[in-house]
Amino acid sequence: MKNISRLRYFIYLSLIILGGCTTGKNALQKGDYDTSVAKAVGRLQNSPKNSEARQVLNTAYQLALQDHLRKIDEAKLSNDLFRWESVMYDYQKINQLADDINTCPACLVVVPSPVKYIKELADSRYNAAVARYNSGIAYLGERNRQSAKKAYYEFEKVQNLQPNYKDVKTKMDDAFWAAVTRVVVQPIVLNRGPYKLSGDYFQQQIDEFISNYSRNKFVIFYPEDQATNEKIIPDQVLSLNFDDFVVGQTYVKERVEKLKRDSIIIGETRDKKAVYGTVKATLSIFEKNISSSGLLDMTITDWQSRKIINQQKFPGTYVWRDSWASYQGDDRALNKNQLAMTRRKEIMPPPPDALFLEFTKPIYSQLVDHISSFYNSY
Template identity: 80%
Template sequence: MKNISRLRYFIYLSLIIIGGCTTGKNALQKGDYDSSVEKSVSRLQNSPKNSEAMQVLKTAYDLALKDHLRKIDEAKMSNDLFRWESVMYDYQKINQLADNINSCPACLAIVPNPTRYISELAESKYNAAAARYGSGLGYLRENNRLSAKKAYYEFEKVLNLQPDYKDAKTRMDDAYWAAVTRVVVQPIIVNSGMYKLSADYFQQQIDQFIGNYSRNKFVLFYGEEQATKQKIVPDQVLSLNFDDFIVGQTYVKERVEKLKRDSVVIGETRDKKPVYGKVKATLSIFEKNISSSGLLDMSITDWKTRKLVRQQKFPGTFIWRDSWASFNGDDRALSKEQLAITRRKEQLPPPPSALFLEFTKPIYKQLVDDIGYFYNNY
């Protein structure tokens, strides 16, 4: 019986706590008037005769309205250039409270005419757009790239507030092109017909990367041919050149092992009994490494001043490996693994063009990572 009584007590207590939350009473006590209104409205939509929610709604709405109007008056008297955005925000919150109450018939019995500020909200939006527009013009007058970026975002905010405000769209476009850095990427030149196809493929990978680059809208990449056709005057030129590369540097290493094994059947007696003895062999293991490597230089130069903006070097190496073996003597001296490798034949290495392509793969990854790192927040 005691356990049943305790269970009932906890259930009752839980219902009180839950009821306080769903009616908005707790939020009201904490001074979160908007949340309190929202919760009490939700409660009355589901339970129109809930007396606690009725009382909470009446008190919370009055306090919420007074709080927002106080904040509006304070914002209007401040010297903050963007004070109208604060005013707009509070008018929006007041109107949202009214919308919530109007969607609940039981709530309208408690708050018959919730206040809405339509013209005041429109005026505050217009004034907020005007302030952002003036700020954008100020940044544009500074006539530098970083200020142009700031101007772009100011005009973007203007259009979000007032889509048809003056010439904000044109101004935003002007700011964008003043903020953009145009980068022309010069092609890699490899003076060797043997590696031309591989170098072209490497170049295609780079062209694909710059063609798909979109992390920073204020950086535009152009291939040299594209820039020439479109008559683009670059802000920067990105040059790529191999300082040096070596393809097919071959190293062959031979390792000789003397092998022997005891207790191996080497024959049999006349009465067919096995004869045990030692067997020996000489195993020659050959290891061939063909190394290909290169060093790519990336330099970014300011087109107007011809000053070096950034320079990095990216190394890449690829090693092709092969191994095989031969032996002299008794094959029973060899383990299964050793015997298996003696059955392998020396393999033909990949052609030089393929080796060239392989050592450029780690270079490509370093290159695009560095370009992204430099330009993503440029």
């Protein structure tokens, strides 16, 4: 019986706690008036006669309204250039409270006429746009790339606040192009005939990367031919050149192993009994490695000063491998893997252009990672 009484007590206590949470009472006691109103509204929508929720809503709404109006008055008196955004935020919160109450018939009994500040909100939004526009003009007047970026974001905020305010679209476009870094990417020059096709493919991968680059809107890459045709004056030039590369260095190793196995049937007696003995063989294992490697130099140069801004070298290596074997003696001395290796024949390696392409793959990965890292926050 005691256990049952304890269980009922805990259930009752849990219901009290849960009721306090769902009616917004706890939020009210913590001074979170907006949350308290929202919880009380939600409770009254499901339980219109809940007396506690009604009491919470009445108190929380009045306190929330007073709190937001106080913050609005304080913001208007401050020297913050962007004080109108704080004013706008609090008017939005007041209007949201009213909208929530207006969707709940039981709530309108408690708060018959929740106040909304439509004109005041519109005025504060307009004033906020004016402040951001003036800030953008000031940044743009500094005539440097970093300030132009700040101007762009200021005009972007104006667009969100007042889409058709003055000439904001034109100013935003002006700020963008003042902030952009134009990077001309020079093609890789590869004069060695056998590798031209692979070099072209490597160049195509780089061209595809720069054409799809979008991590930083203020950096635009141009292939050199496009920049020439469109008469683009670059801010920087990115050049790529192989310091050196070697394709098809061949190394062949031979390893000889003496093999023997005991207890192998090597014959039989006259009365047909097995004769056991030791079998031997000499296994020659051949390993061929064809190594190809290169070193790519990436240099980023300032167009006007001709000074190197960034330089990095990227190594790449690819090793093609083949192995086979031959033997002399009794094949029963070999295990299954060794015997299978003797049945393999030496195969032809890939052509030189394919080997060239393989060692450029790790170079490409390093290159694009470095370019992204360098320009993503440029």
